[in-house]
Amino acid sequence: MQRDSVVLSPPPVVFIKSISEQGYTLSTAMSDLVDNSIAAGATRVEILMETNKPALIMYVADNGNGMSPRDLTLNMRFPSADMEDVRSSRDMGRFGLGLKTASFSQSRKFTVISRTAGSYYEGRCWDVEYLKKTGDWTLVIEPADIVEKHITDFSAASMNFHSADPGFSPNTLIVWEELYKLRKFTKNTELNAELEELRNHLGLVFHRFIQNGELEIRLNNLLIEPFDPFPVNNPGIQTIAEAFWKTGDNYIKFQGIILPKISEKESAENGSAWAMPNRTLEELQGIYVYRNRRLINYGGWLRTVSKASNLQFGRIRIDISNLNDGDFQLNVAKSSIKIPFSLKRAMADMISSVTTQAVKEYRDRIASAVIRQNALSKGVTLISKQIGAEGPMLKIDPDFEILRQLKVQLSPVNAGKLDILMHLIERKLNQIWQGETGSMEFEQTIDEAEKQRIIKIRKYYEEAGYSWEEIRQLLIESFGRQQETISFIESLKK
Numbered sequence: 001m002q003r004d005s006v007v008l009s010p011p012p013v014v015f016i017k018s019i020s021e022q023g024y025t026l027s028t029a030m031s032d033l034v035d036n037s038i039a040a041g042a043t044r045v046e047i048l049m050e051t052n053k054p055a056l057i058m059y060v061a062d063n064g065n066g067m068s069p070r071d072l073t074l075n076m077r078f079p080s081a082d083m084e085d086v087r088s089s090r091d092m093g094r095f096g097l098g099l100k101t102a103s104f105s106q107s108r109k110f111t112v113i114s115r116t117a118g119s120y121y122e123g124r125c126w127d128v129e130y131l132k133k134t135g136d137w138t139l140v141i142e143p144a145d146i147v148e149k150h151i152t153d154f155s156a157a158s159m160n161f162h163s164a165d166p167g168f169s170p171n172t173l174i175v176w177e178e179l180y181k182l183r184k185f186t187k188n189t190e191l192n193a194e195l196e197e198l199r200n201h202l203g204l205v206f207h208r209f210i211q212n213g214e215l216e217i218r219l220n221n222l223l224i225e226p227f228d229p230f231p232v233n234n235p236g237i238q239t240i241a242e243a244f245w246k247t248g249d250n251y252i253k254f255q256g257i258i259l260p261k262i263s264e265k266e267s268a269e270n271g272s273a274w275a276m277p278n279r280t281l282e283e284l285q286g287i288y289v290y291r292n293r294r295l296i297n298y299g300g301w302l303r304t305v306s307k308a309s310n311l312q313f314g315r316i317r318i319d320i321s322n323l324n325d326g327d328f329q330l331n332v333a334k335s336s337i338k339i340p341f342s343l344k345r346a347m348a349d350m351i352s353s354v355t356t357q358a359v360k361e362y363r364d365r366i367a368s369a370v371i372r373q374n375a376l377s378k379g380v381t382l383i384s385k386q387i388g389a390e391g392p393m394l395k396i397d398p399d400f401e402i403l404r405q406l407k408v409q410l411s412p413v414n415a416g417k418l419d420i421l422m423h424l425i426e427r428k429l430n431q432i433w434q435g436e437t438g439s440m441e442f443e444q445t446i447d448e449a450e451k452q453r454i455i456k457i458r459k460y461y462e463e464a465g466y467s468w469e470e471i472r473q474l475l476i477e478s479f480g481r482q483q484e485t486i487s488f489i490e491s492l493k494k
């Protein structure tokens, strides 16, 4: 039977606005462009943005193979390829969308200029304002003078930063204009912070390419340094034997590491091997998924265990290739992935070894920090952690230099008051701390010294005219977590 049908093409502007909200940030959008550069064989990517210019423009240039005029046009289409197409192992693409969605996630007008060996540049531009006028999917084919202007503007922008390389002539240049998201940052410092975040992100996501010497990425002419979350050659690292998971004809490799406890202290230092300038050990814990050596996901345990301070030394690396895409649910922004259930099960032993070891290392670090503090800082550190019979406690050092000097100068009665005051502060500190960590209990019985303190506090407050109710409340709040203590306090009522 003949069926009726109508052609329903999506209205371009509305479609573009919605499809570009794929959860991209500036960093993930830029990573999508760098993916394309790597796939095109580029060894060099130059990203430029002058934050002090009123009209913000961002340039991304590479020395990859470029595109012929025909390919350039076809690659601007939404989408430009079929997801089912077989791709080479260097190809980071999957959806045929990244160039367009990433660009539109940040800009309302972008131009791609490209050339192949020995040919002239051509330029294609998607411009939302133009689409509004035509109401159709009309791609602008830029005239030669506009193309030329973009190239010279890019070179001029580069010259405005230190270490420009006037000899660099890109094969592909992408120009983002109408940067509607970045435009909201009105202060230069905010924009620069975004660029710093971008620098850190790219240094992490592409670290394996940069470390291998296959790729140089420069942001405003400054080389991006790689950050390797798995510095396995570092002597302090413990590695857990590699494991494999078979899927079809492929193996997925996973490996666990435990950072040494010293990494906690060293992570705050500049150029630390353990953490990045704007990401702490806590944020960097967990499972890292690399697809074709490019980092997709990190900073958590992919719903296998929850992130926690005491797991901050544990990391697991999973290596997949684009052949495994069917098993993992990669998103268009290439910033998240879902681990199939059967792999989670296969990884259970690895996760359990890494987390157990990480917690052990975390506990050890408290003990060693206390020993170090006790040895080094008598009289220097006011509050330190100490391990007692009831677990770790915060202690105020009575020999803290200022306290010591004060006590010498005070009358015996006032020195006694100072001691009691410090004791109350110490108790309060531990109550607050214990509330947060839930890790320790106060002693069960009340000793003679504590009784004497309670009696003295009662006396000081009574002399100052406080009522029994007020005194009782203070004493119970400070000391009275155990029944025996409460009974002792109650017994003091006249």
Ligand SMILES: Nc1ncnc2c1ncn2[C@@H]1O[C@H](COP(=O)(O)OP(=O)(O)OP(=O)(O)O)[C@@H](O)[C@H]1O
Pocket (backbone or CB within 6 Å): 032, 036, 037, 040, 062, 064, 065, 066, 067, 075, 080, 081, 092, 093, 094, 095, 096, 097, 098, 099, 100, 172
């Ligand atoms: N810098 C570049 N140099 C050469 N070719 C490029 C460049 N950027 C994009 N291309 C071409 O344009 C095509 C479309 O890129 P796009 O990012 O939109 O999709 P994709 O990379 O195929 O898939 P994905 O959506 O997963 O990124 C690429 O497949 C590639 O052939």
Ligand SMILES: [Mg+2]
Pocket (backbone or CB within 6 Å): 032, 035, 036, 092, 093, 094, 097, 098, 099
């Ligand atoms: Mg792509």
